[in-house]
Amino acid sequence: MIESTIRNLKDHQGREVMIKGWLYNKRSSGKIAFLQLRDGTGFVQGVAVKNELSDETFSLCKEISQESSIMVTGIVRKDDRAPSGYELTITSIQPVSLSAEYPITMKEHGIEFLMDFRHLWMRNPRQHATLTIRANINRAIREFLDSEGFVLIEPPIITANSCEGTTNLFELNYFDQKAYLSQTGQLYNEAAAMAFGKVYSFGPTFRAEKSKTRRHLNEFWMIEPEMAYFNHQDNMELQERLIEHIVKSILEKCSMELKTLNRDITQLEKIKAPFPRITYDTAVKMLQDNGFNFEWGGDFGAPDETFIAEQFDSPVFVEKFPVKIKAFYMEPDPENSNVILGADLLAPEGYGEIIGGSQRIHDYDLLLSKIKEEGLPIEAYQWYLDLRKYGTVPHSGFGLGLERTVAWICGIDHIRETIPFARTLNRITP
Ligand code: 4AD
Ligand code: MG
Numbered sequence: 001m002i003e004s005t006i007r008n009l010k011d012h013q014g015r016e017v018m019i020k021g022w023l024y025n026k027r028s029s030g031k032i033a034f035l036q037l038r039d040g041t042g043f044v045q046g047v048a049v050k051n052e053l054s055d056e057t058f059s060l061c062k063e064i065s066q067e068s069s070i071m072v073t074g075i076v077r078k079d080d081r082a083p084s085g086y087e088l089t090i091t092s093i094q095p096v097s098l099s100a101e102y103p104i105t106m107k108e109h110g111i112e113f114l115m116d117f118r119h120l121w122m123r124n125p126r127q128h129a130t131l132t133i134r135a136n137i138n139r140a141i142r143e144f145l146d147s148e149g150f151v152l153i154e155p156p157i158i159t160a161n162s163c164e165g166t167t168n169l170f171e172l173n174y175f176d177q178k179a180y181l182s183q184t185g186q187l188y189n190e191a192a193a194m195a196f197g198k199v200y201s202f203g204p205t206f207r208a209e210k211s212k213t214r215r216h217l218n219e220f221w222m223i224e225p226e227m228a229y230f231n232h233q234d235n236m237e238l239q240e241r242l243i244e245h246i247v248k249s250i251l252e253k254c255s256m257e258l259k260t261l262n263r264d265i266t267q268l269e270k271i272k273a274p275f276p277r278i279t280y281d282t283a284v285k286m287l288q289d290n291g292f293n294f295e296w297g298g299d300f301g302a303p304d305e306t307f308i309a310e311q312f313d314s315p316v317f318v319e320k321f322p323v324k325i326k327a328f329y330m331e332p333d334p335e336n337s338n339v340i341l342g343a344d345l346l347a348p349e350g351y352g353e354i355i356g357g358s359q360r361i362h363d364y365d366l367l368l369s370k371i372k373e374e375g376l377p378i379e380a381y382q383w384y385l386d387l388r389k390y391g392t393v394p395h396s397g398f399g400l401g402l403e404r405t406v407a408w409i410c411g412i413d414h415i416r417e418t419i420p421f422a423r424t425l426n427r428i429t430p
Helices: 055-063 111-116 125-147 186-196 232-253 255-260 265-269 280-289 302-310 364-373 378-386 402-410
Strands: 016-029 032-038 043-049 069-078 086-097 171-174 177-181 198-206 219-228 277-279 316-319 336-340 342-347 352-359 395-401
Touching (some): 043 055, 043 069, 125 219, 186 219, 186 395, 232 255, 232 402, 277 280, 280 316, 302 342, 352 402, 395 402
Parallel strands (some): 043 086
Antiparallel strands (some): 171 177, 352 395
């Protein structure tokens, strides 16, 4: 007997194969039963016909409970209506473990109920498709950066440094010393860039933000490239090439998952570098001209970002934000010291900021004054200042939020579904 995964059924058309999986759902009428099977690689319908099977097998097909683990044998038939493109004519089934009554039924459930059962809900086709696309975005990013000669480095998660403001730190007691869960790997990546040229980190980051929006998690994953001898322009060019690569790769490799999610892929097919660039000043004017009550110097809220992004078909860079609303390490624009040489990349279709990036201050004295202004403890930043003392160079980098990118590419409303087990204001279980 040949064993196959559902994803590989295409290689076995007309043959009898065995699939090891679970029963996702079933329905039956008198003489026929339809078993929706899943095996981790995909979903396929098995058809059991009464007069082609023993009485015992057919009644098992009709009675087996939702989410039982089963090994199913059947003949692979092409079926253009099926999302997988194939169907299985069942010849025998072998239960491995009969499932107890499954809490997630085919009726509608509230979101909190589903999140309480996230450990089971991730088996659902939409959730499965989203997390499969997440894994593939992850792969596409590493593929791109590795092929560009970047070195993967791992910054620590426990740190004495804050980088993105001091108000959203998760504090912990580190043998009677104050420490934090990392908000970003950036400061360490800067050190590594001076050792390896082009580096990136890919890890979980933590923010104790008390916001309950569809764009915020308290634990999320960031991909953070950092490049020596890159200026602000070089930085944006790298970002748009990376995004273009990710989208192209998902369109190529995840068409089945995008279909499961009903994603309008014509929106994704438009994503081609270069992306438009507008300044913060222009963005503010755009808002003001369109009836938004927004003053220069303020930070964009979700509705502002959505409006700005809606004016474009592709992601758009908003660059040169006021110094006051951005992080202390950003290089001021030599032409206007009130704004910084950095940009946020806003995703189309209302998904908001997916990347924050900038050129970094490389001058020792300027950085020292910024650290003091920010009220940060100098001792904890001495090592970071050192980088400006021993062969400093202009350098740049950015952070791409994985979950927001997944939400945009999948066309999903809320970020909680883009990560296996979300950590939000009210949830640390399962
Ligand atoms: O703009 P941010 O705060 O940038 C940094 O942390 C830089 N130190 C990165 C760097 O230059 N190496 O965050 C970067 C991205 C945002 O654009 C957003 O996509 C995501 O991280 N992000 C969040 N995603 C989910 N939940 C949150 N609470 C997020 N906060 C930021
Ligand atoms: Mg940001």
